[in-house]
Amino acid sequence: MQPKDTTDNEAFKGFTNHECPFMPCHKGVKREFNCLFCYCPLIAYECPGPYKVFIDANGMRRKDCSGCNLPHNGIKQSWNFIQKWLEQPVLWDGKPQTRFQVDLPEEAIPDYRPRTP
Ligand code: SF4
Numbered sequence: 528m529q530p531k532d533t534t535d536n537e538a539f540k541g542f543t544n545h546e547c548p549f550m551p552c553h554k555g556v557k558r559e560f561n562c563l564f565c566y567c568p569l570i571a572y573e574c575p576g577p578y579k580v581f582i583d584a585n586g587m588r589r590k591d592c593s594g595c596n597l598p599h600n601g602i603k604q605s606w607n608f609i610q611k612w613l614e615q616p617v618l619w620d621g622k623p624q625t626r627f628q629v630d631l632p633e634e635a636i637p638d639y640r641p642r643t644p
Pocket residue numbers: 567568569570571574575576577578590591592595596597598
């Protein structure tokens with residue numbers, strides 16, 4: 528049992544920093560903005576986000592996550608999303624995003640995802 532399992536208080540799942548000068552740092556967030564994952568825990572792992580790949584000054588392949596709002600779109604939703612993808616993390620291989628359909632809980636389905644016909 529983890530500490531989070533001993534309480535009904537879900538404040539640990541996130542917060543909104545209304546005083547942040549960069550708010551809103553990502554467009555398209557329609558739910559309560561979650562600032563907890565400002566530095567996304569999935570940056571080094573496979574994820575379903577719409578990142579673009581770029582080469583940094585040291586020649587390293589990096590994710591440009593400026594078009595992703597998954598870690599921010601709703602306090603509980605973004606918490607659930609991050610927890611799900613950290614259950615069995617897979618190191619990112621540096622390749623471009625090709626994932627279009629992912630198995631997310633209903634409450635964590637992002638708005639940007641293309642729908643299948
Ligand atoms: S694309 Fe989104 S989910 Fe993936 S690492 Fe970047 S911010 Fe996190």
